[in-house]
Amino acid sequence: MKTNKSDRLGLQFRDVNVKVEVNHILKNVFGGVEPGQFMAVMGPSGAGKTTLMNCLAGRSPVTSGEITIGGLKLTKDLRRRVCYVLQEDAFFPKLTLQETLWFVAMIRLPEDIPEQEKLKKLDSLIDDLDLRKCLSTPMGGMWLPGLSGGEIKRASIACELITDPNIILLDEPTSGLDYKTAYSLIRLLKTYASRHQKTVVATIHQPSSQMFFQFDLLLLMSGGETLFYGPPREIGSFFSTAGFPIAHHYNPADFMLEKVKETAEVKEKLVQVSYDTRTIFTPDGQDLDHRTVRTWNRLLWKPKTSTFTETNNDTTDVEANLVESKATSKSHSGPKWATGFATQYKILTQRAFKLSRSNMLDKFRLFETAFLCAMLSLIWFQLQRSEETLSDRMGLIYYISMHWGFTPLFNAITSFPAERVVIYKERSSSWYRLSAYYLAKMTCDLPSILVEPLLFLTVVYWVTGLNNVVSFFATIGTIFVHTIVGQSIGLCIGIYAMDMSRGISLGTICIMFIMLIGGFYARHLPFWLEWAKYLAFLHYTFHALMYLEFYQAADLQCSQLTNSTKSHFDSCNHSNQTTLATFPAHDALRYYNINQPFWQYFLPLLAFFGFFRVLGYMLLRFYQKPNKM
Numbered sequence: 113m114k115t116n117k118s119d120r121l122g123l124q125f126r127d128v129n130v131k132v133e134v135n136h137i138l139k140n141v142f143g144g145v146e147p148g149q150f151m152a153v154m155g156p157s158g159a160g161k162t163t164l165m166n167c168l169a170g171r172s173p174v175t176s177g178e179i180t181i182g183g184l185k186l187t188k189d190l191r192r193r194v195c196y197v198l199q200e201d202a203f204f205p206k207l208t209l210q211e212t213l214w215f216v217a218m219i220r221l222p223e224d225i226p227e228q229e230k231l232k233k234l235d236s237l238i239d240d241l242d243l244r245k246c247l248s249t250p251m252g253g254m255w256l257p258g259l260s261g262g263e264i265k266r267a268s269i270a271c272e273l274i275t276d277p278n279i280i281l282l283d284e285p286t287s288g289l290d291y292k293t294a295y296s297l298i299r300l301l302k303t304y305a306s307r308h309q310k311t312v313v314a315t316i317h318q319p320s321s322q323m324f325f326q327f328d329l330l331l332l333m334s335g336g337e338t339l340f341y342g343p344p345r346e347i348g349s350f351f352s353t354a355g356f357p358i359a360h361h362y363n364p365a366d367f368m369l370e371k372v373k374e375t376a377e378v379k380e381k382l383v384q385v386s387y388d389t390r391t392i393f394t395p396d397g398q399d400l401d402h403r404t405v406r407t408w409n410r411l412l413w414k415p416k417t418s419t420f421t422e423t424n425n426d427t428t429d430v431e432a433n434l435v436e437s438k439a440t441s442k443s444h445s446g447p448k449w450a451t452g453f454a455t456q457y458k459i460l461t462q463r464a465f466k467l468s469r470s471n472m473l474d475k476f477r478l479f480e481t482a483f484l485c486a487m488l489s490l491i492w493f494q495l496q497r498s499e500e501t502l503s504d505r506m507g508l509i510y511y512i513s514m515h516w517g518f519t520p521l522f523n524a525i526t527s528f529p530a531e532r533v534v535i536y537k538e539r540s541s542s543w544y545r546l547s548a549y550y551l552a553k554m555t556c557d558l559p560s561i562l563v564e565p566l567l568f569l570t571v572v573y574w575v576t577g578l579n580n581v582v583s584f585f586a587t588i589g590t591i592f593v594h595t596i597v598g599q600s601i602g603l604c605i606g607i608y609a610m611d612m613s614r615g616i617s618l619g620t621i622c623i624m625f626i627m628l629i630g631g632f633y634a635r636h637l638p639f640w641l642e643w644a645k646y647l648a649f650l651h652y653t654f655h656a657l658m659y660l661e662f663y664q665a666a667d668l669q670c671s672q673l674t675n676s677t678k679s680h681f682d683s684c685n686h687s688n689q690t691t692l693a694t695f696p697a698h699d700a701l702r703y704y705n706i707n708q709p710f711w712q713y714f715l716p717l718l719a720f721f722g723f724f725r726v727l728g729y730m731l732l733r734f735y736q737k738p739n740k741m
């Protein structure tokens with residue numbers, strides 16, 4: 113990969129303050145890194161490392177201070193030149209590394225780059241990050257074995273490097289890795305930074321001494337302040353000045369982290385020395401002028417006893433960079449997303465299909481459907497068309513409505529929190545439009561949620577002896593819409609709860625409410641609760657299916673009457689026939705108070721579908737919005 117001068121952008125920050133209410137989290141933090149350099153940010157827990165990284169990435173606002181890239185103030189446009197690899201790696205466990213990287217390349221690289229070129233770029237990145245041998249391994253997760261910790265971390269880095277950013281920020285890239293893997297990751301990043309002239313900043317916890325001296329620069333923080341900023345080899349003289357010389361055999365990283373965590377007096381002494389030894393070096397002896405890149409570049413700690421004075425680039429180079437980077441920044445102020453809506457939709461749909469293919473062919477779910485078919489067929493086998501079996505017929509129809517409304521509702525509640533972390537990460541980095549993701553998800557969920565009711569109805573409808581062919585197809589159509597409504601409500605609950613157990617509790621309340629007022633258990637609700645049935649989608653489906661069952665259906669047999677019993681149907685009571693008396697099926701509709709035409713039950717279902725789909729989108733957009741600049 114060729115690197116031209118304008119691709120070389122350094123990162124500088126000074127007087128960075130972050131206050132949250134009364135907490136002063138960052139206090140006048142400053143530092144800088146040049147292209148080709150690797151700066152490690154270290155400090156004890158709570159020192160403010162992550163807060164600083166969030167600010168440098170433009171994901172958290174600073175209360176005061178300045179962050180510049182190549183001499184330009186960090187703006188939304190320039191943020192695109194910065195990538196941020198988070199500590200948590202969030203991937204879909206079932207996708208292979210190849211599928212994951214392919215998705216990232218296709219969605220994050222600009223539309224005008226031909227696919228072949230995108231794949232070439234990806235190929236060279238795979239080699240740079242040594243990922244070739246595990247391309248066909250699943251990403252893996254808690255329940256699915258997959259990539260190793262080091263490979264996952266390199267995959268996370270690859271997902272960010274694909275866009276060729278100038279500044280690479282990494283939050284604890286080595287945490288959870290063993291010594292050897294951590295060391296080789298740092299070596300790999302350092303080689304990458306110097307080969308491609310990238311600026312790398314990473315927070316690091318407890319590096320080995322071998323790793324410690326790999327860093328070009330070290331920013332040591334404590335209590336939100338910068339204690340030391342300079343090359344790691346200078347840390348010894350910093351601590352010596354403070355009266356805490358580092359023993360030869362000691363790992364300097366361990367030593368400094370232990371020291372800053374010691375007593376309040378030790379910490380105070382270090383802060384004091386930090387201020388006393390702080391000098392700002394300008395090679396030509398000019399007064400410090402923070403407004404120029406020249407001084408930014410030379411803003412280094414210089415312990416008074418130290419001979420350290422040099423940084424990597426000479427001044428003229430940096431100035432040249434500034435001019436070129438300004439031009440580059442203008443040329444990069446394009447649209448917010450690398451790809452258009454149609455491409456995003458296509459790529460997201462392909463990924464969602466890959467993810468849902470296992471659901472569609474899930475043996476357990478197919479077995480569940482087969483078992484249910486068998487149970488219902490046995491219980492309601494070839495129901496007689498008679499007055500006596502009316503309530504059985506109604507029970508069967510209510511069960512079908514309940515099952516195909518509540519199963520997708522529950523599946524959707526649990527499906528969304530499972531992908532929340534991945535979607536959150538991708539949206540935070542503006543990989544795609546929310547609308548493209550939402551539409552793709554809707555499209556891909558359809559086959560997987562419609563296949564099972566189709567199989568189920570094809571068997572159960574005929575085995576139990578429901579109405580006729582026309583009614584069969586209308587029933588399938590109604591159940592499809594009903595299933596999608598159930599899934600839409602489940603999605604809303606899942607998005608709102610964003611947590612599996614909260615979602616399940618909310619879902620259970622919702623299901624109980626819908627079930628009880630749906631029209632089967634209580635045909636006559638108290639007058640003050642009558643309105644509530646209109647909120648239950650099950651009410652409409654149940655009535656629509658009842659309508660389809662008794663509309664233009666064959667007559668039903670009357671009950672055997674005695675002198676003391678009466679039928680619910682006039683035709684039976686007035687019949688002179690002693691055997692085989694029948695009544696018209698539409699009398700059953702009247703008996704159950706189903707007096708509206710079919711469309712009056714069906715249209716509200718469509719309205720439910722539209723309402724909950726829009727609500728789900730709104731919740732994602734405004735209620736579960738990722739943090740952005």
Ligand SMILES: Nc1ncnc2c1ncn2[C@@H]1O[C@H](COP(=O)(O)OP(=O)(O)OP(=O)(O)O)[C@@H](O)[C@H]1O
Pocket residue numbers: 132135137155156157158159160161162163164
């Ligand atoms: N939104 C917030 N409101 C109040 N305090 C906060 C907030 N965010 C962070 N802090 C506090 O600021 C301090 C710095 O947090 P930060 O996460 O940056 O530390 P860190 O150095 O990254 O720690 P670790 O190494 O444990 O991840 C902590 O004491 C933390 O409790």
